[in-house]
Amino acid sequence: MTLKSKHAWLNVICLILFSFSLSAQQTFWAMPTFDVGEAKEGVISVEQVFHYELFQPKQGYEKVRLVQRxxxxxxxxxxxxVARMSAIASLDYQWWLDTWEVDSKQLALNYYANKGLDQTYWLDTWQKQFVGRKITYKQKIVLPEHTIIIYNVAAPNGKPGPIDLPVVFEQAKQEWLVSLDLRRAPLLRYSPWIKGLDKKEIVYE
Amino acid sequence: MSKFMRNRVRLFITLLVSFPLVVSAATSRFEEQGERSFTLVEHYKYHRMQYKDALIKQFYEQRRDANEGADRQLIQFISALRKDNFDWWLSNWNQNTQVDWQQKTELKKARRVYNYWRATVTKQSSVRLKDYILIGQYVLVGVQIDNEYHLLPFELENGYWRIDQAYMNAVFFQKLKQRLDAELAN
Structure with a gap:
């Protein structure tokens, strides 16, 4: 055996030993500071079933008809x-504020303030993305305590916009107001009504 | 028919005709498609390491601002309770938890949680680390205090291990705790 081939064999043996030591002592991104046994993999599964009532706009009623305040x-x-969309399309910031539920409004305004999204920003956005555009109803979802209206804002050429957007409403006393209650709800996150999805399975590694 | 009566009849007819239109505008934009259901199945994978007889005999005398590991932070948490030091105990929770409790000062939420833990840990309590679980960005440390099993979720916040109250309310966390609890009982 030449010196070169001896070195090659030594390298292979070192590699095998190194691989063995890795598998014997698993390393993770965080480790305990007291003596522990070998790590074992486990899985915990949670199944949640959500119910909702689905509504589609009637023929001839798809277009949102805006109104004066x-x-x-x-x-x-x-x-x-209708009030919410009318407020936006008429660039009436105060009216838009008045369509929010009180706690959700505070939450939204705090969030917008942190991002620097002030009244000027909103009026500019509405002017560019809503004023003069056709708004259509897509779906209505009724939940025990909330109603979601899904709508689409057309492009300037009148073609449907790329995404349908949801607005969540809750009833506060005698009024229906915009709510952020469902901002973390899985049902809104997956919006199964868009594609008629009845089940979704997710694995978190 | 008097002019007054004629006006009343006209008003009545107008209302009769227009009322269904008003109702129609308010109720008939959508038609019902029926009730639907959506099933969400979430699988959370984790790695679990079980401590080898980790009975804790040495506790901290005072707060230490250092990243010494999630399990050492748990010992600080228990040390604060043994010293009856509310501020030290509170500092073990993450910012979101502390802000949430500040917003619920009228409910004395922080004090109520503290009182629960004070009743759980006494100076005579036996404290034994049981589990070190890695799940997502969290480390869950399982500890047996006297005969009760407790599971606390730690996350790294600005380089320090802090407990997240909101995480403890998650369904999968509760389910995992029940599983480990039952295992210990058996």
């Missing part, structure tokens, strides 16, 4: 949605 109402989620 004096004709607006918050007596139902649908009316509140």
């Amino acid at each position: 004096k004709y607006a109402s918050l007596s139902s989620a649908e009316e509140a949605f």
